[in-house]
Amino acid sequence: MSDTIKLVSPVDGSIYMERPALNEAAVDKAVSAARTAQASWANVPLDERVAYCMKALDALKSMNDEIVPEIAWQMGRPIRFGGEYGGVDERTRHMTGIAADALATIERTDKPGFKRYLKHVPLGIVMVIAPWNYPFMTAINTIMPALMAGNMVILKHAAQTLLVGERLAKAFEMAGLPKDVFQNIVLTHSGTEKLLGSGLIDHVNFTGSVNGGKAIEKALAGTFATLGLELGGKDPAYVRADADLDYTIGNLVDGAFFNSGQCCCGIERIYVHESQYDRFVDGFVDITNQYKLGNPLDEATTLGPMAQTRFASWVREQTQEAIRKGAKANIDTSKFDADKDGTPYLAPQVLTNVDHQMSVMREESFGPVVGIMKVKDDAEALQLMNDSPYGLTASLWTEDVKTAEEIADQIETGMVFMNRCDYVDPGLVWTGVKDTGKGAAMSEIGFHNLTRPKAYHFKLEH
Template sequence: MSETIKLISPVDGSVYAERPVTADAELNRAVARSRTAQADWAARPIAERCAAVGAAIDALEAMNDEIVPELAWQMGRPVRYGGEMGGTRERADYMIKIAEEALEPRRHTDRPGFTRYVKPEPLGIVMVIAPWNYPFMTAINTVVPALIAGNTVILKHAAQTLLVGERLDAAFKKAGLPEGVFQNVVLTHGQTETLLKSGAIDHINFTGSVAGGRAIEKAAAGTFASLALELGGKDPAYVRADADVDAAVAGLADGAFFNSGQCCCGIERVYVHEKHFDAVVEGLAEVARSYVLGNPLDEATTLGPMAQARFAAWVREQTDEALRKGAKALVDPSAFAANAPGTAYLAPQVLVDVDHQMSVMREESFGPVVGVMKVRNDEEALALMNDSPYGLTASIWTTDEQAAIALGDRLETGTVFMNRCDYLDPALVWTGVKETGKGAALSELGYLSLTRPKSYHLRLKT
């Protein structure tokens, strides 16, 4: 009997889907198909590749009524939020719009008698190892520009969102992509490691844990495959003395608690100028108390379960440790009927009297908990924001743009936000520093990371 991957739903702990693991022989054939298809696909005009990818997004969007409840069953996001097609469409459309210009050869005309240019060439086979928390948008970040740039793609989606890979596969098939250009596979960790070690993959995109990123780097060592890694995060926010407090509370609460806190760039720690500390923590706690925790298939639910019970257990452990060390919880978990230890259902929490000796302020939580600290000035806030092994985004709430830029220049982060958070703009490169990883997604730089430069130096007369 073949090995299978089981998708355990956070809704009720049942097996929602089960799929056989792709056999090793079939995986080898998939890689061969990908390699064979790549040259012909890359030879097609950019406009043709864009049209095919756009048709796939159309096909995916047409499935959304079925996809939304599937997502609720798979990873717990409430159906009331309507899925991910808005962000998926925005990102795909932008990358299609800029494709011709981004992939245009860079020409140098300062030397008469010569034709000189640098042409971006596709890397070959791109493997996308996608996460479950935003399973469509995170995959699309790389799949769309990789295909448009002339690469072929092999997708290995997270076990928690197996059906997302199938939906993407169906969409690309409906769009008429040639055989081998996009393929979805179901693999064990061991198979993935073996494939990466084989040298058959030219570029690897992985979104996941720091430990997972290290395992990817180790497996790919010596193959010279390029890597893009988006790993852990502990994204901070700072509410300055001149901030609009109401706007800050609303934005930060959404950034901390939406998707049950399971956002790569969600707000996990907040530093507030002492002038506004009481108002901000009271506002965050009030919003947290207003959530309706429950079955994500219920339209009344505003906060669903975390994707797995063990993820909720980790956040409970962090919170308990903080309380033992002197933190104070502002939200009573018992007020949420669905909150129950041992399950994936976890009430939102706001913690004060926290410090950087506590895990909840240092290690990624990836759940609906946020710690809030009082600061006296920008310098104190800056030091605390940078006191982290991670660096994906940082959010500054202020009415002074120049102050935000000055602080941003000194922040160790991939993206600086002012008066917003937890948003990915496809026109701006998505990247991280320190243990958050490396690489570039979206924008014109995303195309450059999925191509290699090839120089042409042509002398017209000898």
């Protein structure tokens, strides 16, 4: 008898759906079918593989009106934001647009009498272990370029967003993708570990927690599969003395609280030059107080529940610890009627008088809380931004491009923004350092991480 995966909706605590997990025999069958299909798929011309992906993109668009409320029920994002199709469209179109150049054969013509070139060869079976917070976009980051590059894709989606995997499978079916090239499977944690340790998977892309990444690495040990990890983050923002304050405040409030703070590159800590500090905090608090916390199926709701009660409990614990250590809570959460302890409904909170002895400034929150610190200069801000075990993104808010570039060179992250935040640019590599992980997605580098180089050295004269 197989295990059952149950999806508990954060909207009302009900079981929104449940699916049986595949047993070992069914997993072996799925992987074997993918391996059989791989050779023929790799021989399909690139433009045809790209065309299948574009057809699947169109199929997703046709389902968007159904997908948007499904996302709300599954992980709590308000329907007013319209789902993730815009991001999926942008990323897919960019990757299809650069596929031919990124995957092109590289000719070496500097030695007469020889034919020498490099090819980007598919890795084989790529397994995508996708998270719930941006369930379509995070999965698409790997799925589309992996298929374009000639790989098979096996998707294991988070239990919190099981329907997303089914929607993606339906989209590829509607696109006419050959059988077994893309497969959506439902697995338990132990079933996932067994598959990873089997040696049958060639590459794994995982987005999730640091502990999850460690478990993936342990399960893969000795298989020599390649691995991409996008793990935790504690993304900082630095507001310099010359920042356009009105513009900066609005963008950073959104960067901190969109998706209830459950964004991989969401703003979790802010450092403000002392000359701007008081005005910044006042403006930030004012906008934060305008959020409406409630049922994500209500068009008026701007802040939905967190995906699970335990996630909200962690943020509440971090906030209370900071207050016990002297932090000031600037938001009266009693004004948010839906905020209830023991539920995933959590009001936003803005903390001041914080320091790096507090968990909320050092450990990932992944929820609607942000700490704001006053700094005296660039050097202090840089030291604090780098005082973290994580390194995904950082944002600088200034009108001085040259200084921003100088500071950016010293920030220990995979990406640095100026005057924007919380965005994945498909034309630039998406990567992190330190405990945020390794590997890369998007851009031509994303294609290169989903292929292996193969060298051809032919001597024509002998």
